[in-house]
Amino acid sequence: MNNMTSFNQNVSSTWSGDFESPIKLPETADVVIIGGGIIGVSTAYFLAKEGIKVCLCEKGYISGEQSGRNWGFVRMQGRDEREIPMVLESQKIWRQFSSETDIDTGYVEGGCLFTANDEKELQSFQPWLELAKKYDIQTELVDQKTLRNEVGLASNNWVGGILTKTDGRAEPQKATLAIAKAAEKLGAIIITGCSVRGIETSGGSLSKVITEKGSIDTSTALCAAGAWSSYFCRSLGISVPQLKVKGTVARTNPVETKINGTIFDKKISIRKRHDGGYTLAHGSTFDHSITPSTLYYTPKYIPALINEFNVLKLSIGVDFIDELNAPKKWDLDKESPFEKNRVLNPKPNKKTIAQIKKQLGEVYPELKDADIVESWAGMVETTPDVVPVISHIDQIPGFYLSTGFSGHGFGIGPGAGSTISKMILNKPTIDLQEFRLGRFFDGSPIRIEAGI
């Protein structure tokens, strides 16, 4: 392997272009959405489908942050039970979306394999197998012989695994943009390069959303601001426990192998890409840079920290000072912190890339000669129980929050968008009790069922 070129070759060029935004804000909207990731655009799509006048404001580019940087796994396998109804809904949407809208998301059902390097790991899949049975998800326990047929030479490293053939993958650099374009076709107004600075209330209820391009009269807003949600909400006096971890990702040039799906392996996880290459990531390394938020929220994160102890690489540095110095409030008629950071674009971890390079051929012998042609990183944001918040915020009637999708919000994104739209329209299809923000403050036990 050789020739690792720097970030900005492909991932950023796809999110920086290809979306023409109207220049002018509407004066009014039924619903304003803050954030153009997969959650925001999917919600906009389903609201617009119902004839709702929706305006989405994105400070940078559509899918510029997590939604355009992820691994591209669209999986039911290994989910927390609380997410299963939404992920089943999501699968239906992924399956139909491209044919229904004539816009390609890159969705393919090539299966998802979790590998076991030893018997203990194989046993650890048992709770999921029971859950899969309960929800009629076709996950099978696979032995080495079956693996050899599915993935070729790589199977020699594993004693077995679990495989859900109906799981899929999609192209992060395409899918969110595709959904945004489909939402626009249905009448949603999507404005990029437009930070939301804050909101105004009238008689205690939401009445205006203030952006850098002007204000919009509305009675309803959804904060789908990903890694910025906690910071945004804090400026409104709402506490949202949220911490960020950095994931480093890379891709190879096109390579012919037997592997046609997604594989989660503790050393290296991979996904077959539309361009014939593979997206690669270290299966068990996330970087967390300690900030004042880490210290503040640690008591709520103890179960998650114990669960992810071997996965997290902790450090402390300039992020601590930056967060300490970040303004807590700002004037809504002046430049806000969101305009100063249009795209959260963390640097990939060089050590992680070196590790991927070293181990790629060992884990996947058929990829031993592949070149790593690009690398990037993304900030995954997570809640204390690693399950999202999808909630009305009672302190501000008309204000909703949807965030904390952790490392699995891409696959569930369309289903979450549909669910959130129904919540806003007050026609819920899925019970959202388990997703309320209040669970972190009302003494409910923090229950962890799945990883980041």
Ligand SMILES: Cc1cc2nc3c(=O)[nH]c(=O)nc-3n(C[C@H](O)[C@H](O)[C@H](O)COP(=O)(O)OP(=O)(O)OC[C@H]3O[C@@H](n4cnc5c(N)ncnc54)[C@H](O)[C@@H]3O)c2cc1C
């Ligand atoms: C490295 C990595 C690997 C992952 N792998 C997978 C995977 O394989 N499968 C999977 O299902 N999930 C995966 N995920 C998780 C998934 O990408 C996220 O859960 C999902 O994309 C979250 O979508 P979102 O819309 O909530 O947030 P984002 O995509 O982060 O979007 C939020 C948007 O809000 C905007 N914004 C913030 N503040 C403001 C403001 N004030 N005004 C206007 N706009 C604002 C931001 O600019 C941003 O574009 C991964 C994530 C990462 C980072």
